[in-house]
Amino acid sequence: MKKIRITEKPFATTAVVGSILIVIMLLANTYWAYIESVSSTNKAVSAVSAFYLESMADRRSKTITNLIENNFDYMEKAVSVIDDEKIENQEDLRAAIGRMKKLLSLNRFALVDEDNIVYTQYTTYTGGSRHPFLAQDTMSEKMMISTVYVYGSSKELCLAIPIDRYFMGKKFKACFVQININDIVDLLAFDDQESTNFALYSQNGGNISETELGPFIGKQNIIEATKGTVSEEEWNAFCNDFASEKGGTLNFTVDGVVETLCYEPVKDTGWELVVMIRESVIQYHIQEISDKSLQNNRVQIIFLLVIATLFSGTLFIMFRQVAKEKLDEEKENSKVLESMANTDSMTGVRNKHAYMETESQINSRIHAGTMEDIAVVACDINGLKYVNDTKGHAAGDQLIKEASSLICDVFKHGSVYRTGGDEFVVLLQGKGYDTRLETIEAFNQKIEENIKNNAAVVSIGYSTLMDGDEQIHDVFERADQMMYERKKELKRMGAKTREFTDEKNEKI
């Protein structure tokens, strides 16, 4: 199986592409959620709005009906209470009317005598022309409900009941209350909380409540205002519903905006209560919700993007750190291994393997003609075998270390190699080469002192690269020869040595 090596570039590419893909997926997901949300809301609103409006219209219509019924009940009670009181004059009657008005919260509560004189808490007036329900001499209906258009443009709902009572010796034929339409609007608006537009209309579409039914219809006559916005058939049905006090709904489009209104008759008043919800308002709210949602998504995406970027960056830095550490570790291991391969474990100087590599490199340079001056010092420890045999290998090893230390101390500017058990080679180049004679002289003096002091004795011989040398070993051969000469010389000086046989050398 082929293994792909992960490097920085593929990693970075993968991180970037991965991040972009994540972001795209997030965006796509958010957009899809947004579209789904708007679509679902639209469907829900369309389904619910009609039901909501019908419910709202019905509830408000009943609110007015309840108000009317309560007022009729209160009037009956008020008349009954006044009848039980001792009313002797107009002041008594006014006071009684005032008490009932306050007790039952009746708006403009009044009694009417047979001459159409109206008695209220503070005034008594001839009201034949002022109150339409008094136009007829006889009052046949039990309860009368009429809308009064008062001079000064205010409108009132007049509720009257016939009575047959005698006060102050006069026959009274009716009592009534007049409720300002504005009070009814306030009552309805209290329940509304400005969630819809509503208005009260007369049977021919005139706005009674003076409330605006949205920006298009406003306070206009609703029948006139909606003419032309729907088909003639729908509009005629709408008009007929108003005329015959029926409820229903009407949808029409103005400037591309769908308007929905729901109308419900208010029992016995001839009024239609119309509630309207403007689709553009719904759309506006939906849009607002969507915008907020989209804004949140944007923030979310930006946040995620930042997080992803930071994460990727951190990941990248961490990877680089790990890679660098691994690389350093590898280099270190390599160095250790290389060092272990080229270093003599006992003395710490380069070993024979290192010498062979160096020898190879030098040979190449010799062959190339680029080799500069070089001297080879061949070293051999005297008496190592004797020490091993007589004092043990530990003492022998100590002697090797001592000798190595001595060589390294003296040949500070040379490369020291342990090439055998008791053999060392020193390569002198540059400054080491230039000071070779002084160094060798100093070394030999030290060795001669060591003989006297019974310390480590090392025999050395040296030679330099000469014309005709084809390899460094040629130099080494000459140095080695010289070293054996020196060894003999040192023996004569009293240095211990080992007995060995060599084809080239005599046994010491």
Place this chain on the structure above:
Amino acid sequence: MLGKYRIYIHKLMILVLTFAAAGACSGFSSGKTNDEGLGSVVDFVHELDDYVPQKKQYNFYFTYKIVHPWWDAVALGMEDAQKKYLDKGIEITYEYMAPKAASEEDQRKRLAAAEQGNYDVIGVDVADAKTITPVLDKMVDSGYKVMTFSSSDAEEGCKRIAYVGNTHNYQDGANLTEELCQKLGYKGKIAILVGSHGAPCHEERAQGAKDTIAKYENMEIVAVEYDMDSIENAYDLAKQILNEHPDVDGFVCCNMSNPVGTARAVTELDSNAVIVGMDHDHEALNYLKDGVIYCLGVQDCYSIGFDTLQVAVKIADGNVPGDLFPEKTNEITTIIYQEDAPAMLEVLYGDALQ
């Protein structure tokens, strides 16, 4: 010429209002606010002036000429003032009574009955100046505090304390008739419908009309009839005139019922006669909107009612005309035309689009 005259009338009204607002007639009408245009025709926004009543309770008696929507509008102004006094802790009770048909005899009886009541002030819309003025003088001599109000004052020299209402009935009649004359090019046959016999406001307007027509040699009055403030009578009389004078070119209607009945007749008989008339009857305004009536003189009834009650309180406290209120509180009349009708219907009845 027509436009110039119309502008003159409007400017005159604005001037009157300006003086009133500036306090030239100090006391009784301070606090009024008048908007430009139709807002100044009838002022529904009033505040009581700075006068501090001396009592906490007042009881008044008002009698007017006839049960009629015009006086219902005056009543609303009174009720507005009564509520505002009540808000200040001053309780005002009053009676506001009239017969079903205009009658100076009925008014005399009502005043006689009122003398027996415990009223701080008795207010009278004079049904017949000639016969009622002596009655008022006698009441004043007897110690009663008497004022006149709304449409008709008593005769000059009457001892009544003050009058609040239209002080320019003659000029109203003249102005309306001038409009008609201009419309007809100062030639043609004119019929005049009046309200009640002896009612000063009606008679004065009729006189103003007659005098105006007399100025133009090509104009002729072919009929003068009294409808006794009945729309049905006005309708019958107008039909009668149209039948007797099919070539009649215009009608001057001096009260509120005249133009309604006349417009019905003109419409029914498909006449081209031009109608000018008085007041703000709902039906009349619709005829104005439809172009059947050429113009209407609209009086500020609401302000008449409001100011009447304020002046009554001051009179009850023993004040006399002077700094607190004038001897005659003038209220404005504004001539309106077809283009003004929808807005006027809306202002007065809130039903321009009903």
